[in-house]
Amino acid sequence: MTKIFIVGGTGHIGGAVLDAICTTYPEVELTALVRDEQKANRLVSKYPYVIPVIGGLNSLELLKSASESADIVINAGPDITHDAGIAAIIKGLENRSEKGYYIHTSGGALIWDEPDGSKPGTKIWDDVADIDEITSMPEYRTHRQTDKLVFAASPNVNVAIVSPTILYGLGPSIEHPVPLTIPEILNTVGRISGGFMVSAGKNLQSYVHVVDLARLYLLLVSYAIDGKESVAGMDLWGPKAYYFGADEEVGFADFMAALVSVLRKKGMVSNEEITPINVADAAKAHAGANAEHAPSLDSWSMHIAMMYGTDMRVCSTRGKNIGWQPQEPAVRETLEEVVERYLAEKKGRPSTV
Numbered sequence: 001m002t003k004i005f006i007v008g009g010t011g012h013i014g015g016a017v018l019d020a021i022c023t024t025y026p027e028v029e030l031t032a033l034v035r036d037e038q039k040a041n042r043l044v045s046k047y048p049y050v051i052p053v054i055g056g057l058n059s060l061e062l063l064k065s066a067s068e069s070a071d072i073v074i075n076a077g078p079d080i081t082h083d084a085g086i087a088a089i090i091k092g093l094e095n096r097s098e099k100g101y102y103i104h105t106s107g108g109a110l111i112w113d114e115p116d117g118s119k120p121g122t123k124i125w126d127d128v129a130d131i132d133e134i135t136s137m138p139e140y141r142t143h144r145q146t147d148k149l150v151f152a153a154s155p156n157v158n159v160a161i162v163s164p165t166i167l168y169g170l171g172p173s174i175e176h177p178v179p180l181t182i183p184e185i186l187n188t189v190g191r192i193s194g195g196f197m198v199s200a201g202k203n204l205q206s207y208v209h210v211v212d213l214a215r216l217y218l219l220l221v222s223y224a225i226d227g228k229e230s231v232a233g234m235d236l237w238g239p240k241a242y243y244f245g246a247d248e249e250v251g252f253a254d255f256m257a258a259l260v261s262v263l264r265k266k267g268m269v270s271n272e273e274i275t276p277i278n279v280a281d282a283a284k285a286h287a288g289a290n291a292e293h294a295p296s297l298d299s300w301s302m303h304i305a306m307m308y309g310t311d312m313r314v315c316s317t318r319g320k321n322i323g324w325q326p327q328e329p330a331v332r333e334t335l336e337e338v339v340e341r342y343l344a345e346k347k348g349r350p351s352t353v
Contacts, residue, residue, distance in 0.1 A: 002225050003029045005070035007057070007077045007089070009050075010039055012180055013105060013164065014076030015173020016214035022047050024218060025225070031066060033059075033077075042174050057085035067092030072101040072224050074217060079106060079146040086146055090153045101158040101224040101237070103217060104150045108165040108206065108244065108312050109142040110134070115279050115309030117199030117252065127163075127244040128234075128317040134242055142303075151239045158237035160220055164213055164245040165206035165312055169334045170341055171214075178342050179210065184286065184304045185259070186268075186342065191285040195260035195274035198282060198309030201253025205312045206246035209328035213245045216324045223322070231322040244314045247326040252308060258332040262339050279305045 004021065008014030009032035021030060031051040034040045040052035055062040057077055067073045067089045075089060086104070093100040111125045111134070127134065135151065137144045143163070150159050167179040189195060220243075223236050230236055256274050263269045277285075283295045283305035295301040316324065328334075 001027065001029050002072065003031070003070045004072045004074065004221070005031045005033070005066045007033045007063070007073070007075045008105070009076065010034055010043060010173060010175040011076055012167065012171055012173050012176040012178070012210060013213060014074070015176060016171040016210045017074060017076055017217045018047070018050070019172040020214040020218040021221060022050065025221070031070065033063070033066070039175065046174055057082045060084060060088040063088040064092035064095075067100070068095045070100065071098075072103070072221060074103045074221070076105050076217075079104070079143060083146060083149060086149055090150070090157060093157045094153065099156070099158055102150065102153070102160070103220050104146075104159065104161045106143045106147050106161045106163040106242075108163055108246070108314060109307075110137060110144060110147070110163065111314065112142070112306065112310040112312060115198055115203070115306040117197060117201055117203045117309040119200070120202050120204045120251065121311030121313060123311070124313045124315055125244070126315040126317050127242050127319075128321070131240045131242060135240065147242075154237070154239045158224065160237055160241040160243065162213070162216060162220070162243045162245055165208050165314055166307075167210050167213065168207050168331045168338070169209040169211060169328055170338055171210040178338055178345065181307070182338055182342055186339075188282060188286045188304075188308075189260075189263065189269065191288065192275060192277070194269050194271065195256045195263075196277050196282065196285075196308075197253045197256055197274050198279055198305075199276055201251060201256060201274065201276070203252050203309055203311045204249055205252060205255075205310075206244075206314045207248045207250055207331050208245045209247065209326065209334070212247060212326040212328050215327075216243060216245055216319050219319075219322065219324055234318065234321050236322065241318075243319045244316045245319070246314045246316045248330055249313060250331055255331065259335055259339075262335045265336075266339060266343065279309050282308050
């Protein structure tokens with residue numbers, strides 16, 4: 001029986017991946033890392049055959065032992081600032097008598113450009129044609145440090161990195177069905193009192209539905225279960241096994257226009273106007289009323305503000321070459337149900353807008 005260990009299985013991405021595995025491979029032994037007993041109980045109530053273990057990305061011995069016991073480890077948790085946890089997973093897999101599989105989650109922020117917004121960027125990153133540049137980025141780039149750690153393990157572990165772009169759509173996660181960017185954007189909309197864009201909002205960004213992204217993970221899991229090393233002449237694992245998760249490309253101004261149309265119907269904004277702002281003002285708005293000055297460059301608010309204005313144009317050639325086919329509705333078609341779910345979840349919580 002194949003044994004799978006998943007980290008982040010109650011998150012937005014990990015919840016969709018866990019659901020896909022449970023649906024497709026109910027016979028596997030699936031162990032999931034969860035932070036507390038309450039989450040474990042909620043997870044098991046939906047997926048009775050999942051084995052929860054209580055811990056976090058700082059539970060290094062637990063991560064190492066659980067990984068050593070698994071044939072396949074999927075890390076759908078946050079990678080930034082969790083180098084030690086990732087190293088523990090790799091160490092556990094390296095201790096196995098048979099070569100194990102590690103599917104790691106990175107992110108498209110690796111290739112963000114300067115957050116301009118005045119014009120669309122011309123560079124489209126391809127995870128096959130540009131793989132040498134992608135895997136030799138300087139370490140100050142977001143995600144690069146942990147990407148490097150993962151690829152360094154490839155002689156002893158079958159590694160693959162999945163790099164999502166901007167996620168959209170509702171997912172089956174028991175804890176986080178709404179994409180994590182939506183609360184951030186809606187908080188900023190609330191504080192600006194309307195739609196916004198950086199400069200002209202002409203920056204172009206790649207999006208992927210969370211359920212489609214889960215299909216990419218599932219495809220890699222299926223190849224790992226079958227022991228496949230390559231498909232269509234392309235290595236599935238190793239130091240160049242980097243898979244962008246991307247489907248549709250949308251300009252930020254176009255995305256915001258679709259969003260404020262939904263928000264006006266819900267009474268969340270009074271009109272559909274979109275105000276041009278700069279990155280510093282976006283970061284200050286995101287940080288809230290207590291932010292007298294623009295947040296620091298390494299703050300979460302500044303990271304989110306940069307996302308509003310950056311280009312992130314990518315092509316998922318590697319995934320599509322091995323059989324990945326996105327199937328879910330387009331971004332604009334999902335916004336109303338996502339906003340409705342966000343509002344339903346927000347009821348009873350203190351306002352953050």
